[in-house]
Amino acid sequence: MKITQMHKQKDTVLSFEIFPPKKDDELKNIDATLDILCELNPDFISVTFGAGGSSNNNRTIELAKKIKYQYHVEPVVHLTCLSYDKKDIDEFSRILTSEGIENVLALRGDRNPDIPEKDEFHHASDLITYLKRKNDFGIAAACYPECHPESANRVEEMRHLRKKVDAGAEVLLSQLFFDNNYFYRFVEDCRIAGIDIPITPGIMPVINAKQIKRMVTMCGASLPERFQKIIYKYGDNKDALFDAGMSYALSQIIDLLANDVDSIHLYTMNNPIVARRICEGIRNII
Ligand code: FAD
Numbered sequence: 001m002k003i004t005q006m007h008k009q010k011d012t013v014l015s016f017e018i019f020p021p022k023k024d025d026e027l028k029n030i031d032a033t034l035d036i037l038c039e040l041n042p043d044f045i046s047v048t049f050g051a052g053g054s055s056n057n058n059r060t061i062e063l064a065k066k067i068k069y070q071y072h073v074e075p076v077v078h079l080t081c082l083s084y085d086k087k088d089i090d091e092f093s094r095i096l097t098s099e100g101i102e103n104v105l106a107l108r109g110d111r112n113p114d115i116p117e118k119d120e121f122h123h124a125s126d127l128i129t130y131l132k133r134k135n136d137f138g139i140a141a142a143c144y145p146e147c148h149p150e151s152a153n154r155v156e157e158m159r160h161l162r163k164k165v166d167a168g169a170e171v172l173l174s175q176l177f178f179d180n181n182y183f184y185r186f187v188e189d190c191r192i193a194g195i196d197i198p199i200t201p202g203i204m205p206v207i208n209a210k211q212i213k214r215m216v217t218m219c220g221a222s223l224p225e226r227f228q229k230i231i232y233k234y235g236d237n238k239d240a241l242f243d244a245g246m247s248y249a250l251s252q253i254i255d256l257l258a259n260d261v262d263s264i265h266l267y268t269m270n271n272p273i274v275a276r277r278i279c280e281g282i283r284n285i286i
Contacts (some may be wrong), residue, residue, distance in 0.1 A: 001074055002138035003103045004170045006043045007198045012286040013263035014041075014279075015076070015173075015200070018270050019048040020059035027059060030066070036272035038071040040279045044103065046076035046140075046173070046265070051083065051109040065099050076140060077101050079131075080109030081121035086130065089121070093135050103138040105173060106131060106164075125163040132168035141169035143199065145177045145186035149220045158193045165195050172197060173265050176204040176215065178248075179224045180255050201256055204267035205249035205274050207242045209235040246274065250281040257285055 006013050016037055021027050037045060045067050049060045064075035077096060081089065096104065108124040111117070121127050124141055131137055141164040144157065151157040161172075172195075177183055183201050190199060206212050212231060216223060223231075230248060234240040253264055264286075268275045 001102065002170075003044065003074075003076060003140055004138055004198075006074070007171065007263065010043060011262065012257065013043045013198075013200065014286060015044045015046060015263070015265045016040075016042045016268045016275055017046045017048065017202075017265060018063070018268055020056055020063045021270075022056060027062065030063065030270075033270055033272045034067065034071055037268065037275055038067075038073050040275055042073060044074040044076050046078060046105055049078040049080055049107075051080050051112055051115055061095060061099065061101075064096075064101055068100065074103065075101060076103040076105050078105045078107060079127070080107045081124070081127040082109045082111065082117045083115050085118045085120045088118075089127065089130060090134070093131065093137075096137070097135060101137075103140065104131065105140045105142070106169065107142055123160070123163070125160070125167045128164055128167040128169055138171075139169050140171040140173050141165075142175065143172040143186070143190075144175045145182040145201075146175070146221060148175075154189065158189055158195075161190070162193055162195060165197060170197055172199045174200060174202045175219050175221070176202045176267055177221050178206075178227050178252070179222060180252055180259075182222075183256070183261075184259065198263060200263040200265045201261060202265045202267060203249050203252055203256075204269070205278060206245040207271070207274060208238065208245075209241065211269070246277050246281075250278060253278065253282060254285065257282070 021030055047060045047063045050056050060077060064077045067073050067075040106124055106127045128139055143161055147154055147157050187199050230244045234244045266275055266278060
């Protein structure tokens with residue numbers, strides 16, 4: 001089913017994000033993770049894709065196939081473009097189509113000095129235009145409630161986001177954030193800019209202190225004082241931080257749903273216990 005169809009059919013669309021394991025034997029273990037994730041009945045599971053030059057990208061497709069045919073859950077395949085040319089994208093598209101994959105999250109990918117860029121796709125909007133011209137995928141794109149780190153300001157960011165939507169993005173999945181107010185303001189800005197497609201907040205339950213530092217460095221999400229206090233108080237106590245991180249994420253999700261947000265994308269970090277705890281916490285809500 002196409003991702004837009006899910007939004008038409010469901011009051012609340014719930015999705016999980018996972019990444020393909022790096023080693024072959026871990027790919028076998030992913031079944032234990034998927035057993036739990038799929039029991040939770042997500043509308044789709046998205047599978048991340050390397051920024052380029054990575055043989056792991058074949059595992060993205062393998063994992064997406066497993067999700068679709070073994071677990072009967074709709075996969076969304078992430079696809080980056082900076083380090084690929086049109087021939088590469090044609091080949092990925094051909095494989096995805098022949099495997100019955102219906103949805104793609106079309107991304108530029110992060111710049112990486114170790115991975116050469118191919119100079120054919122410069123922005124996600126280029127990839128979306130190209131995919132739309134030649135294929136029939138449901139297309140999602142990324143968005144950033146606190147601005148993409150390379151954007152000069154919110155106005156510029158909004159203009160570029162508008163290009164992705166005009167090119168054919170049908171749903172936006174957001175970068176993680178810890179302060180819902182950024183998300184509410186962002187959605188309002190999008191609506192003012194005439195972007196009226198579904199915008200799904202991305203929530204990452206933070207369950208260890210190392211993960212927080214890495215995530216914030218990578219994506220620039222700001223840490224509200226309430227969240228910082230939790231890290232300060234429980235950062236050295238693994239079990240306490242797990243409980244506190246889960247409660248924080250749950251309170252974010254409940255606030256979003258109470259404010260009529262109609263979809264949640266959970267960054268599971270391949271930890272099914274996290275997804276299960278979150279789903280238990282909203283069992284009577286969605
Ligand atoms: P773009 O939309 O191209 O935007 C990137 C920057 O360029 C922004 O500052 C934007 O304002 C600017 N820009 C856009 N269009 C134009 C234009 N026409 N002219 C000038 N400037 C422009 N990365 C991975 O490698 N693999 C993944 O699986 C992955 N999954 C992700 C999932 C989600 C939900 C999100 C939010 C991000 C994910 N990323 C992933 C990270 C993503 O690749 C990076 O954030 C990347 O730096 C930007 O990708 P984008 O598709 O948003 O790029």
